[in-house]
Amino acid sequence: MKISIKWLKDYVSFQLPAEKLAHKLTMAGLEVEKIEDAGDDVILEMEVTPNRPDCLNFQGIARELSAVLDKPLKLPKVKKLLYPKTRCDIEIADQKDCGRYIGTVLEPVQVKASPDWIGTRLSALGGRLINNVVDITNFCLLETGQPLHAFDYDKLIGGKIVVRRAKAGEKIVTLDGVERALDPSVLVIADAQRPVAIAGIMGGLATEVTNQTRKILLESAYFDPVLIRRASRLLGLKSDSSYRFERGVDFATVEAGAARAVSLILTEAGGGVVARRDVNPGRVRAQGKSVTVSLMEINELLGSELTVAKCRTILKKLNFRVSAGGPGVLKVVAPSVRADIKDPVDVIEEIARVVGYDNLPLTLPLVRAQNVPPQPEYPFAHKLRDIFIGQGYNETVSYSLLSQGSLDKSGLSGLPVVRVKNPLSLDQEVMRPSLFPSLLGIVRSNIHRGQKDNKIFEIGKIYLGQAEYKMLAVMGSGTRDKDWRALHNRAWDFYDLKGALDQMFARLGLTAVVYEACEDPFFKKGTGASIRAGKTALGRVGEVDRGLLQQWDIKHRAVFYAQCDFEALYKLASKKPSFKKFSEFPGVTRDISLAVKEDVSFQKVKEVILKQGGALLEDVAFLEEYRGEKIQPGYKGFIFSIVYRSSLKTLTEEDISIAHGDIAQALIDQLGVVMR
């Protein structure tokens, strides 16, 4: 809301420079966002919070200011008018839609340009001047907060006002010259035949007040805030009136605003009131609620040491009625414009606001030992992050919403995804059921920006059915870490990613992790593996299918992906391994070179070695895989390095030869391995 300081001074006197005034208003809850110099005036733009529709006008702001500055409020004197007995024809279809409607008919009015004092005030705020009658309605809206509308009475068919919902198919051309289609969710003001205004939002062109108008009907009403808001959104049409109706106008101001406008029209445009009707006047008595609040409550909540007298003074300055409700107790009735005051805390907030938050004391809270346990997954997630950044992976954070298309392109169609009812764009259709499309999108955009080496991970949620699951996902593409001492940087591959995962499992103390070949729609055939520890499935790893990459516009590039279930990792990792004593005796390393049938996996060979090695075997390291002419067809070469060590004694040459020989024999017997 924009206000002119010059105009504001009509209602409260002050001498503050604009910056000081802005600060006072801001610190009272009316935040001034902009101060604009306008010649001999200064325009303030302020944000009025939704609970304070009473401050969307000059009188309301002046009321606040008078309390904050401790200066008297000067409201214009409106002479009490004697209205004729003649009633105009007003009909309200549903009281819920329109709580009050005052129609005042005036004639003969002389429609012409506004007097200077109104013209300059409206122009200062950037308002367009129309004619004296229309300008007066706008002036009164800004002064009192009551939206008003004047109809050319002679153009109202049947001389009648009907407040009703629009009928399906009805149309209206509004004052801005646009034809608008209406439906029954929109409240309209109609005459005997057709809508002549969209209630609370904008009048119609057909009944506009022009220089030819002689007789007018002035509307002052209360419309349902929700109805106006929805209609305004539906029609894409906002106005100063709709803004105020949406936030709620005051039942009492419906009458005060009308009276002020009528008296100004009589002065500036002449004529007299020939008919009037106030429909539903019973609601006028809707007054502020009576609230009882004790000084103890006030000081307990604020941490202050205010006195009853101080609180009473503040509330009175805000036009609250205050009476004693016993020792140290205040009985408070807010003015009717303050519909937001209903409970003791509302009153306490008023006192705090006027005292000034900056003037209230500052203490440190006592934070006691509490019932809420820390969430151990939070530090665990940081541990995982540390493991991956330590291995050169960048952490990403990506959107949880995706397009259906990105799922289809990822071979992820057909999952029980969670759909968004009201996405703004196709990119927000579904909650992601996997981190795969998110990470692949990131790798793609980096590659397309010329950044070919990507090693990323994300710890984020996926959404399936009605549940949310945390996942860890890792993706890599490009070459291994650069080293200028090496001639060529080797391409980053499956084993680099697997190595990173193994590092994580080792750091988490997961020893029994097994990889098993498996097929997966988004992995290249023959490269996918499932990962488990005992019976717990942990995740999957593999090279991304090349055809799939093509669809993502990633060409001639290998991309590797792994995902792990965060909860499963957390549960297994929290089983703490115990300390193992290490041997004081020297260890001996022996290599073993094998020719192994192609269909025998590394895992099987290793298992046999470990099992046969028993207590003397300390460690098995894999040295080399070989394929080529030096080995018989159908076989591959494996070289292992085995460390033997006893915890009881220094092993003799004989001990080691026996152990090593046993392992060789077991491999020959169980796997048909040939020694090389």
Add this chain to the structure above:
Amino acid sequence: MWNFDDIQQKALQEIDACRDLDEAEALRVKYLGRKGLLPEIFASLSQASPEEKPLIGKGANQLRARITEALEGIKKRVQEETFDPTQRIDVTLPGVAPVLGHKHILTQIIDDICQIFVGLGFVVQEGPEMETEFHNFSALNIPVDHPSRDAFDTFYLESKDPGNPGRHLLLRSHTSPGQICIMEKYAPPLAVVIPGKVYRPDAVDASHSFMFYQIEGLLVDEHVKFSDLKGLLTVFCKRFFGEEIIMRFRPHFFPFTEPSAEVDISCYICKGKGCSVCGRKGWLEILGCGMVNPKVFSAVNYPKGKYTGLAFGLGVERMAMLKYGIHDIRIFFENDNRFLNQF
């Protein structure tokens, strides 16, 4: 009798004149070698008189020490003079280190903020992102017809709310429903911070995103005061932004707190004078806060009048943007390596 002074002088002159290691070796053989001068001197001891013996012994030992020392010195000098410069490494060539990755800046900011509160006795909790209307709105005293409930301001899901058939689940539009989750589960005293993603159907531009992070804070106990809220957030802001910042608490409105406030800090660019970053206000709005509205306590069935509480909420991206001078919120979610590598 040997003239040790003359021998020493001559030997040292010869050694000093050496130009390479071979010459030095020849001199070593000449003086210290098996058939050299010193063995000869020691051999002469047997024929010396008892008076001469200690003098010769002492002199020979001194001579041997001086020659040995001089030879070592000359060897070192000759070695240096004959050093092959191709063996010198360029110590200015880059070192080779394993590459370290980077935690995302949002993760870092979230953790920085949470750790400040953890240090003050709070615990970190996370709540669900798919929420009910009750948690996201009703329990927080947001009325049924409030604009924020419109589909314009909240993402609704096709999934139905199991506890309230006919109503749909939604994506939480703020982290405040996390307050309700905690209070439904635990009785006071409690002090939690709740970081997480929130969603709003805002058209994406430099300052709007349909998904962003918030951190919620909640402290509930007997006798929690507004002055405690001021104190707590003052400690937080000074730790996060620096001791020198100036803060102000400005009255504001939130349905779930009363009194409510927004906290501004003095603009770090213009120091309060007014610039484009702070919109000429000299102040930067950084968080919303207030005393928990008693209606929220009744929504979670806390006994009436027993507890008071303070709550606050802040936008993580905004904090990061202020702290690092980032002007476009979209960059956080693009994950360009050149962005990630900076933090």
